[in-house]
Amino acid sequence: MDRIDAMRAFVAVVTEGNFSNAANALRLSPQLVSKYVSKLEDQLNTRLLNRTTRKVSLTEAGSHYFGHAQQILLSIDDMESQLGGLQQNPKGVLRINAPVSFALKHMARLVTDFQRRYPLVKVDLQLSDRKVDIIEEGFDVALRIGQLKSSSLVAKPVAPIRVVLCASPQYLATHGTPTQLADLNHHRYLHYSYMNMEGREDLYQCLKTKYMQQGSEFRSNNGDVLVDAAIAGAGLILQPTFIASTALSSGKLVIVLPEFEPEPLGLYVVYAHRKLLPHKVRCFIDFIEGYYGSPPYWDESITTR
Missing domain, CATH: 3.40.190.10 (Periplasmic binding protein-like II)
Structure with missing residues (x-):
């Protein structure tokens, strides 16, 4: 007897509620499904199902076996799906x-x-x-x-x-370039609403403290808007380079305090x-x-x- 076929028969009986429905789902005869389950119980030397003329129910051992059998069958199906997918076009x-x-x-x-x-x-x-x-x-x-x-x-x-602190050359020429974290208290900061600064003890924390104590002059939930404002000279921004890279590579923005750049x-x-x-x-x-x-x-x- 194929142990996997027997396992499928047992799981089908439990999920479908009886041998007849399981047989329909598996496209087998009820007699063969019953034979599979009986042989499985013989091999395991334990009763998995309580059978009456009206219904079947799991024994304690059957309940434990059912959970493990489901996982094994899912793993097998997953492997077969992956292998079969190599020869199929996804759609x-x-x-x-x-x-x-x-x-x-x-x-x-x-x-x-x-x-x-x-x-x-x-x-x-x-x-x-x-x-x-x-x-x-x-x-x-x-x-x-x-x-x-x-x-x-x-x-x-x-x-x-990568996340960098930057500003326009125009802004830095007017307000000076920060050389240490304490200098940030004397600058305008454009705040991104979704930036999570919890638990950080570096540049994030300094900007969080400034924002909590003084409030930012400009706050938005969109980084592109803040980058455009920074290019126009509105203040410092802390933004990912996937947004600011064009402005940084063209010189419209300049990285500030690079030695304090946060971990990516x-x-x-x-x-x-x-x-x-x-x-x-x-x-x-x-x-x-x-x-x-x-x-x-x-x-x-x-x-x-």
Whole structure:
């Protein structure tokens, strides 16, 4: 007797409620399903099901075995799905959630290249800076930036995200260039609403203290707006280089206090921890890994000073 077939028969009886429904689901005869389960009990030398003329129910041993059997069958199906997917073209709608500024600047080419390789996949890209519940809201994957906390989701690193303090040459010529962290108290700071500064003892903490004590002259939940304001001479900004790289490479913005640059954040692709990952999702995760480079291409033209 094939142990896997017997295990499938047993799990089907439990999930379908009886031998007849399990037989229909497996496209087998009820007699063969019953034979599989009986042989499995013989091999295990324990009763897994209590049978009456009206219903079946799990024994204590059967309850334990059922949980393990489900996991084993899921792992087998997952492996077969991966191997089979190598010979198949992924298709269907891939729903992606991504941060606004990052997507506007760096995802059009990614999606185009991905669909060029996998033309049967349709992409639904939704932009939002809030932390969406990808399972509740029906997303296949999400791109997130930060230092991710542990969760039930799977997060794979895609690229490092460098964050720099910068200002326009015009602003620095008027107000002076900070040479130490204490100098920040005498400068205008343009505050990004979503910047998480909790628990940091470096540049983040200094700017957090300044913001709490004095308030920032300009606050926004969009980094592109703050970069444009900084180029116009409005003050200092702390922003990721994927937003500010063009202005930095052209000299419209200049990095300030480079010796205090924070540790990079991370760009992650996040997806639900499912055993049977759809082929379209697996292909996207493999495709985006390493796509932007390390360091990413937007940092290649930036100099520190």
